[in-house]
Each structure stands twice: as C-alpha cells, then as structure tokens.
Amino acid sequence: MTPPLNGATVADLSPWHDELIALRHHFHQHPELAFEEHHTAATIARQPGEYSYQVTTGVAGTGGVSTLRLGDANRAIGLRADMDALPISEENTFDYQSSESGKMHACGHDGHMTMLLGAARYLAATRRFNGTLHVIFQPAEERGFDSGAQRMVAEGLFDRFPCDAVFAMHNHPGRPCGQLMSRRGQFMAAGDRVFITVRGMGGYAARPHLAQDPVVGAASIIMALQTVVARNVPPDQTAVITIGMLQGGKALNVIPAEVQLRLSVRSFDGHSRAAAPAYTDIVQLQSASLGLSAEINYIEGYPVVCNSEAETSLALQVAAELVGEDKVDGEMDLLTGSEDFAYMLQASPGCLIRISNGEAQANKMLHNPGYDFNDNNLVLGAAYWSRLVERYLPPRTPL
Structure with missing residues (x-):
C-alpha cells in the first residue's frame, strides 16, 4: 500500500469501508456487559494478531493490548477504545440489531472498537511510523465504578505498556457527520x-x-x-x-x-x-x-476528564489536516457526562476527542434504545487514528 504524501487520509482507508461496517455490525449484534466481554475480546484479539502485532489478552479481565514496534525511536503512543455494552433493550429493527435480550451497544463502543481496529490494520500495512504503538481495548467503561480503565491503571497498564501519551475517541450525536471536537483542560465531568x-x-x-x-x-x-x-x-x-x-x-x-x-x-x-x-x-x-x-x-x-495542552493541540491539528479547520471545534463546551478514560489521563498526558455522529441522532442520543453508531464514521475515525500515530511517531523519511 502506497502511503499518502502527508499522512493517512479518508481515501486511503475507504477500500476497507464495507469490511469495517461488517465488523461493526457483528459487534453490535453481540453486545456484552462490563467485564463480560469474552466474545468481543476474542474477536478483537484475532484482528491485530493477523497484522503482526504482539497481542496481550486478559488485561483487567477481558481487556487487551496489541503492540506494534517499528524503527528505533523510544517514543510510544497509546490509543484506547472501550468495549462494553449497556443493559438496555434495543428498539431498532434493522438486520444487525442486538441478538442479546436486554443488552445493546447504545453508546457506540461497537464503532469505537471498529475504528481502532481499522487504524491498526492500516498502520501495520503502511508501517509509516517510528516508535511503539499500543492499541488498548478497555472493558467496563459503562460500569460507573470500579471500571475497566481504573482497573487497567491500577494493575500496571502503563508499567507494562509505557506510553508517552494516550488518546481516546468518543462519538457525539447531534452534530453533522464529519466533525471532530475537543478542548484543552477540563472537558468531561x-x-x-x-x-x-x-x-x-x-x-x-x-x-x-x-x-x-x-x-x-x-x-x-x-x-x-x-x-x-x-x-x-x-x-x-x-x-x-x-x-x-x-x-x-x-x-x-x-x-x-x-x-x-x-x-x-x-x-x-x-x-x-x-x-x-x-x-x-x-x-x-x-x-x-x-x-x-x-x-x-x-x-x-x-474523576474529571482533563486533556493535556500539548497532546490536545496535536489532536486538533491532526483533525484539521484531515477534515479541514471548518469542521474542527477546539473549544467545545464542557460536557457533564463522565468517562473513565479520566483515570488514564491521570496517569499519562493525553486527550479525549469527540467525533460527530450526525444530526439525525439528535433525538436518539447516547444510552437511548433507538441509538445507533453512524457507519460513515468508521473510515474517518480509522484515518484519524492512523494520521495521529504518523504525526506523533514520525517516520525517519517524512511523509
């Protein structure tokens, strides 16, 4: 695969769009609750393993970390996606609706996992970075207490998989698709x-x-x-x-x-x-x-999600390169929702960024039985992650 001149673009990931949709729909059909993500974890582990990553399973129970080292740089980046579903009965009637009674991916974690897996595939194929990439799949974000991120950090996540910075992405219903948003400092409650x-x-x-x-x-x-x-x-x-x-x-x-x-x-x-x-x-x-x-x-x-200054600036710069400055909001309002990625940000510099899920979802917000992740985000999110890694871990030969 020929790498793009200035880093990954949406067009570079587009050939995999149908495959990413199929994978996302599989996750959606088979939701699992906090610390019960056994089928999800097994499905995830097969993917990076095929792309030459070193796969570590059983992290904080059902979590996992896939690692790819290239070149000789000492820098390392972590990208995190959450895995668990919610105890909600789905009201959607499409052909990939939840097959598990009383459980559904009503917060978009099926999409979060798929975007990250798409990026992992692209980065392994192009091999256009110099350093260490840790792809982190975290269980139990929805638990509200004793959560997956909290356990991962307490069990030595960043001792076993040192990261100079860690990033996460969450979808955001109600804004036009194709936008990326974040803010420096305090972000989520x-x-x-x-x-x-x-x-x-x-x-x-x-x-x-x-x-x-x-x-x-x-x-x-x-x-x-x-x-x-x-x-x-x-x-x-x-x-x-x-x-x-x-x-x-x-x-x-x-x-x-x-x-x-x-x-x-x-x-x-x-x-x-x-x-x-x-x-x-x-x-x-x-x-x-x-x-x-x-x-x-x-x-x-x-705790409060608090984005660090330098990492947020980079995250927003990469977003602007990918979708254009007019589709990036770097001063997003404070969000009163909570996210256990905050525990990772207490242990490492980093940034949480939001990806718009479309205006059609304005009345079917997160944790709603009629919610669904927007498949148009899959390639965009995967391209964003890929470009961020290429920027954070630049190859010896500039892109």
Whole structure:
C-alpha cells in the first residue's frame, strides 16, 4: 500500500469501508456487559494478531493490548477504545440489531472498537511510523465504578505498556457527520453516586396519621436537594444533581416503611464533592422534621476528564489536516457526562476527542434504545487514528 504524501487520509482507508461496517455490525449484534466481554475480546484479539502485532489478552479481565514496534525511536503512543455494552433493550429493527435480550451497544463502543481496529490494520500495512504503538481495548467503561480503565491503571497498564501519551475517541450525536471536537483542560465531568434510604413506619393509606410516611419525606428531600447546587456551588461553576431512582411501596393503599433514592452528581472543580456534607445535612434534617430517619452514602466515581495542552493541540491539528479547520471545534463546551478514560489521563498526558455522529441522532442520543453508531464514521475515525500515530511517531523519511 502506497502511503499518502502527508499522512493517512479518508481515501486511503475507504477500500476497507464495507469490511469495517461488517465488523461493526457483528459487534453490535453481540453486545456484552462490563467485564463480560469474552466474545468481543476474542474477536478483537484475532484482528491485530493477523497484522503482526504482539497481542496481550486478559488485561483487567477481558481487556487487551496489541503492540506494534517499528524503527528505533523510544517514543510510544497509546490509543484506547472501550468495549462494553449497556443493559438496555434495543428498539431498532434493522438486520444487525442486538441478538442479546436486554443488552445493546447504545453508546457506540461497537464503532469505537471498529475504528481502532481499522487504524491498526492500516498502520501495520503502511508501517509509516517510528516508535511503539499500543492499541488498548478497555472493558467496563459503562460500569460507573470500579471500571475497566481504573482497573487497567491500577494493575500496571502503563508499567507494562509505557506510553508517552494516550488518546481516546468518543462519538457525539447531534452534530453533522464529519466533525471532530475537543478542548484543552477540563472537558468531561466527574461522576459521583449518592444512595439514600429514608425509613419510617408503614401503615394503612386510609389512616396516615398512625404511620410515619417515608414517601412524603423522600419528596421533601428531593425538593430540598435542588438547593445544593444553587446555594453550595459558585454560580460560575457547573454541577448537576439528578435523582434517577425513587423506589418505595408496592400497593397504592399501603404506606411503605422505607423509600430509596439514587442520585447522579456531576462536577468539574471539586465544589460539588466538597458540598457532600450539605447532602447529609439536608437529608437528615428533612427526615427528622417528619419523624423519620435516613441513611446516606456518597461515593466518588469517575474523576474529571482533563486533556493535556500539548497532546490536545496535536489532536486538533491532526483533525484539521484531515477534515479541514471548518469542521474542527477546539473549544467545545464542557460536557457533564463522565468517562473513565479520566483515570488514564491521570496517569499519562493525553486527550479525549469527540467525533460527530450526525444530526439525525439528535433525538436518539447516547444510552437511548433507538441509538445507533453512524457507519460513515468508521473510515474517518480509522484515518484519524492512523494520521495521529504518523504525526506523533514520525517516520525517519517524512511523509
């Protein structure tokens, strides 16, 4: 394969478009949840192995790293793709819909894996870089705690596979296809979990005065929690509190003895986490005012995704070379979603970049049962990864 004069282009990867689509559809049909990605891992391991990579499996359980060393340079780059699906029942009816009941690739990890495998194939074929490439396939990004990236780093990922920089890509529904976006510094929020149990005394719905109703207490707590951001986080900072679960009772004529609340908390600067005592005070005082008791457990989750300056500048430069400056957004808004790639960025300089998934997906966002990854991104994403490696690990003979 003749390498392009100035690095990989979309046209160079286009001959493999149909093969990449078939591979992506295979991943989509066979989704696996966090740390259960056995079939996915086996499928992935076969691909780089055919391209002369050194394949290491069983990293953090079902993860893997494929390594290709060329030339004599000491620099190394890591490219990461996530593998796991979500516990969601798919509503799409196309011929490659999920074959696993209650599981689907509703976040595009099927596409992320395929783009990276396409780049791995291209880079092995052209061999136009000088240094070490680590292609990282990470399990359990969707877990929300004790995740794949966290385990990989804790188990010595960057000791076993040293990287001078590490990069990841995530799709972004709602923008026209063909765009690439990122930002320097803080990019995606930390994600914490709060578990609240409100306890009272159950009773008969017709005689509520003889009970201590935790449903009323939970409702009071929900309204009061909205003041945490408004009165504990500075107005120029971003934080989000969402009560995603309210569960209590099984019959309309019975007052339950217990109600459970589950919260998702997103923040960027530590103020929301520092406000954790406010959660405790609000929950306890609201409960006590109604003769109830409460238990609260605040658990810190993924840290903030913080892109490093030099690596983000390079990532954006490569994006502009590939698609044109008019299709690159280097000042993307802060995203209140969370990503466990943050753990890798705590251990190594690097950058997370977003690839637009198309405007047609605006009403079928990530984690939606009608979501689907845009196959038009497969070649673009693979070409981007290939060009980034060629830029980061330039060959002796300039492209």
